[in-house]
Amino acid sequence: MNPxxxxxxxxxxxxxxxxxxxxxxxxxxxxxETALIERYYRVVLYVLKxxxxxxxxxxxxxxxxxxxxxxxxxxxxxxxxxxxxxFLHSIAGNLCTAxxxxxxxxxxxxxxxxxxxxxxxxxxxxxxxxRERAALSVRALLKELGNERDRKILQRYYIDELEKRDICExxxxxxxxFDKVISRARTRFRELIESAGVNTx
Amino acid sequence: MLDHGKLxxxxxxxxxxxxxxxxxxxxxxxxxxxxxxxxxxVQRAELMQQSFKAQAQxxxxxxxxxxxxFRYLPFRQWIxxxxxxxxxxxxxxxxxxxxxxSTQQSGTDGLQRGYGVNSVVSIGQTxxxxxxxxxxxxxHLLQVDVGISLSDASYMxxxxxxxxxxxxxxxxxADGNGMVRMLTPANLQGRYxxxxxQQGSTxxxxxYSLRFE
Numbered sequence: 001m002n003p004x005x006x007x008x009x010x011x012x013x014x015x016x017x018x019x020x021x022x023x024x025x026x027x028x029x030x031x032x033e034t035a036l037i038e039r040y041y042r043v044v045l046y047v048l049k050x051x052x053x054x055x056x057x058x059x060x061x062x063x064x065x066x067x068x069x070x071x072x073x074x075x076x077x078x079x080x081x082x083x084x085x086x087f088l089h090s091i092a093g094n095l096c097t098a099x100x101x102x103x104x105x106x107x108x109x110x111x112x113x114x115x116x117x118x119x120x121x122x123x124x125x126x127x128x129x130x131r132e133r134a135a136l137s138v139r140a141l142l143k144e145l146g147n148e149r150d151r152k153i154l155q156r157y158y159i160d161e162l163e164k165r166d167i168c169e170x171x172x173x174x175x176x177x178f179d180k181v182i183s184r185a186r187t188r189f190r191e192l193i194e195s196a197g198v199n200t201x
Numbered sequence: 202m203l204d205h206g207k208l209x210x211x212x213x214x215x216x217x218x219x220x221x222x223x224x225x226x227x228x229x230x231x232x233x234x235x236x237x238x239x240x241x242x243v244q245r246a247e248l249m250q251q252s253f254k255a256q257a258q259x260x261x262x263x264x265x266x267x268x269x270x271f272r273y274l275p276f277r278q279w280i281x282x283x284x285x286x287x288x289x290x291x292x293x294x295x296x297x298x299x300x301x302x303s304t305q306q307s308g309t310d311g312l313q314r315g316y317g318v319n320s321v322v323s324i325g326q327t328x329x330x331x332x333x334x335x336x337x338x339x340x341h342l343l344q345v346d347v348g349i350s351l352s353d354a355s356y357m358x359x360x361x362x363x364x365x366x367x368x369x370x371x372x373x374x375a376d377g378n379g380m381v382r383m384l385t386p387a388n389l390q391g392r393y394x395x396x397x398x399q400q401g402s403t404x405x406x407x408x409y410s411l412r413f414e
Contacts (some may be wrong), residue, residue, distance in 0.1 A: 018235065043234045047245075085234035089227065135259070138252040154346060158253035161218055164211070169213065170275035186210060189249050198248070 011028075018084035025073040033070050040085070041066070044092055051096050052124035065092045112123060131197050141185060153181045217246045253410065318342045318384065324395065324409050333392075333410040340387045346354070347397055350381045356401035358383050360411075361388065363392045389413040 015021045015035045024032030041098050044065055048058035068091050078087060149171060156167045168178050215221050216229050233240050281284050319339040323346070347356055354375055360383075361368040373381040381397075395409045 018278040040234055043230075043240050046240070046278060047233075089234060090257045091233045093227070130248070131255065134248045135255045138249070138256045142256070153259070156251065158250055159257045162275070166275045166278055174395050183210065186245070186249065189252075190245055193245070193248065 003099055017077045017082075019081040022073055022078050022081035022084050025070060028074070036070065036073075036084075037066055040088055044088060047089070048096060051093075052099070057099065061092065061095045064095055068095075133196040133198050134193055137189055137196055137198075139182060140192055141188050144188065150181050154185055157182060210246070213239070213242050213246045214250075216243060217250055283365075310346070322412075333412050335412045335414060336385075336389070338390060338413050341385045343383050343385060343395070345381050345383075345397060345407070345409075346379060347375050347381050356381050356406075357398045357400055359396045359398070360385065360389075360393050361396070363394075 015024065015032060021032050021036050021039065023037065031175055045058055045062045048061045048065075052058050052061065066087060069088055078084065100199065142151055142154070145154075151168060151173060153173070156162045156170070157164075162170075164175070164178055167173065168175060207332060212229070216226065221229060232371050233243060258260075280289065310362065317340070319337065319341055319345065322334060322336065323344045345358065356375060358371040358373060358381065359368060360371075369384040369386055373383060375381050375383045390413050393411045394404050395411055397407045398405055
């Protein structure tokens with residue numbers, strides 16, 4: 001079951017804090033369970049995708065995380081309801097670790113390139129479109145830059161992934177100048193992708 | 202431990218670039234769960250990073266002659282490369298060895314470079330010169346007038362003390378002006394006789410008295 005497709009809305013009752021959600025779930029409030037998923041699902045999925053590098057596995061583990069959390073909250077309240085996020089994170093992390101261990105034990109070596117090809121094909125079209133729009137935004141951003149040195153700063157930071165102090169030393173920059181260029185680039189990038197319809201909030 | 206105040210953008214970049222410790226990552230992700238704006242910032246930062254790399258790859262693909270693998274590294278990064286570090290250490294050792302060798306070679310062996318003398322003494326400048334030549338102890342260059350000869354004559358100079366217990370002999374050749382030269386040993390003390398003989402002859406051509414004090 002995809003939690004986001006369940007159709008239930010928790011808009012009638014607003015849960016403003018993790019404590020409210022945790023307490024309400026323990027009281028048997030189904031709307032609170034939906035609120036839990038709506039509030040945390042995207043970030044849990046993001047974190048698990050980052051760790052597993054496998055979108056399908058990340059989705060499975062995310063659902064398992066929420067299942068375990070809801071069952072736990074129904075039967076026993078959290079000692080610290082305010083630390084609901086930490087509890088979720090811990091469950092997700094443990095499931096991820098257990099899955100990695102299981103995968104290592106049953107690892108086989110058959111046509112790994114076919115597995116990678118399948119993974120590419122399973123890539124979300126929407127995400128691909130997002131990336132294309134973002135790439136165009138970067139191109140526009142670089143074009144707008146007034147001088148070659150600013151372009152070099154961004155190249156060193158985002159492409160070569162050098163540290164700030166190394167870049168400042170190489171290009172004889174002050175920290176302030178570096179921060180200004182990067183901050184302006186971030187702000188402008190955000191403007192460009194939002195105007196291109198890429199929604200990150 | 203992360204700063205629990207407002208998280209700066211560079212911390213978001215550090216998270217996206219996997220530059221945080223495991224504990225810092227956990228702390229950051231827990232905060233992200235309860236902060237939608239932070240999560241949005243992370244997604245933007247990730248998208249920005251990916252887009253820059255994609256742009257660089259597209260540019261590199263469009264310029265096939267460009268050497269993608271070559272870039273200048275700042276010195277601090279360059280020196281951290283294992284081969285650069287090894288090369289610098291070897292160079293340093295080489296410089297030290299050369300400096301050490303050069304010091305050893307510049308020793309106090311003065312005989313290969315020159316020899317100092319206390320004085321130059323001309324003996325027998327006039328045929329009627331008599332008397333004793335007094336010299337301080339040390340090395341002296343003695344010039345003896347043996348007369349001009351039409352042939353390249355060789356001479357034997359003998360320097361003997363009065364008791365004949367010490368004799369120094371020198372085989373020399375006269376120059377175009379009829380002069381022969383010799384260096385006296387440095388440790389001479391007392392009276393000595395300098396006799397000049399032609400090589401192969403027992404006849405004494407001239408004899409001079411010297412006193413070293």
